[in-house]
Amino acid sequence: DQQVKQNSPSLSVQEGRISILNCDYTNSMFDYFLWYKKYPAEGPTFLISISSIKDKNEDGRFTVFLNKSAKHLSLHIVPSQPGDSAVYFCAASANGGYNKLIFGAGTRLAVHP
Amino acid sequence: EAGVAQSPRYKIIEKRQSVAFWCNPISGHATLYWYQQILGQGPKLLIQFQNNGVVDDSQLPKDRFSAERLKGVDSTLKIQPAKLEDSAVYLCASRNTLNEQFFGPGTRLTVL
Numbered sequence: 001d002q003q004v005k006q007n008s009p010s011l012s013v014q015e016g017r018i019s020i021l022n023c024d025y026t027n028s029m030f031d032y033f034l035w036y037k038k039y040p041a042e043g044p045t046f047l048i049s050i051s052s053i054k055d056k057n058e059d060g061r062f063t064v065f066l067n068k069s070a071k072h073l074s075l076h077i078v079p080s081q082p083g084d085s086a087v088y089f090c091a092a093s094a095n096g097g098y099n100k101l102i103f104g105a106g107t108r109l110a111v112h113p
Numbered sequence: 114e115a116g117v118a119q120s121p122r123y124k125i126i127e128k129r130q131s132v133a134f135w136c137n138p139i140s141g142h143a144t145l146y147w148y149q150q151i152l153g154q155g156p157k158l159l160i161q162f163q164n165n166g167v168v169d170d171s172q173l174p175k176d177r178f179s180a181e182r183l184k185g186v187d188s189t190l191k192i193q194p195a196k197l198e199d200s201a202v203y204l205c206a207s208r209n210t211l212n213e214q215f216f217g218p219g220t221r222l223t224v225l
Contacts, residue, residue: 089155
């Protein structure tokens with residue numbers, strides 16, 4: 001039972017354009033969501049998080065949007081840079097992030113010049 | 114600030130052998146996690162520690178996997194005996210007071 005789904009295994013974007021990565025979840029108890037970026041042979045790196053009391057959180061080029069009614073969140077990267085090329089994982093947790101993280105399968109982003 | 118340290122980075126063993134992984138979390142982080150990441154999937158939690166106590170080990174195959182965090186700092190994860198399906202990357206993470214989890218580089222295990 002996949003509680004967190006990233007339906008696009010890959011995404012290709014031109015440098016300077018917007019990258020939009022999507023994530024859907026099924027468990028209504030989730031109230032804390034995170035995005036991680038992973039380069040080959042490295043562990044996931046924390047990018048940005050959002051609590052369910054918000055619908056948007058911004059950090060530099062990265063913005064996460066949360067639509068609780070649709071159980072959907074998205075990560076926007078503007079502008080996209082070649083160094084953003086990596087696998088991006090969406091993760092969700094209940095109890096304000098205290099509970100374990102449930103990860104999606106990841107989306108591989110390729111930003112080309 | 115030093116990150117989460119893990120060793121070894123790579124390990125190749127034959128099935129039915131045993132293996133152990135080590136993790137040193139970020140200083141001051143009381144919560145430590147071990148995740149298993151199979152190729153093409155997201156990380157899956159195996160066990161969560163709060164200091165030296167187990168909070169969640171519901172997904173740990175206890176017939177072959179064990180983990181400990183004796184002094185509430187570093188931790189070891191052991192597999193005995195290993196099966197082919199245990200081939201994966203084993204990630205250790207620790208959590209800060211903002212509930213952000215920080216991951217180590219992982220140990221890539223190949224079981225032949």
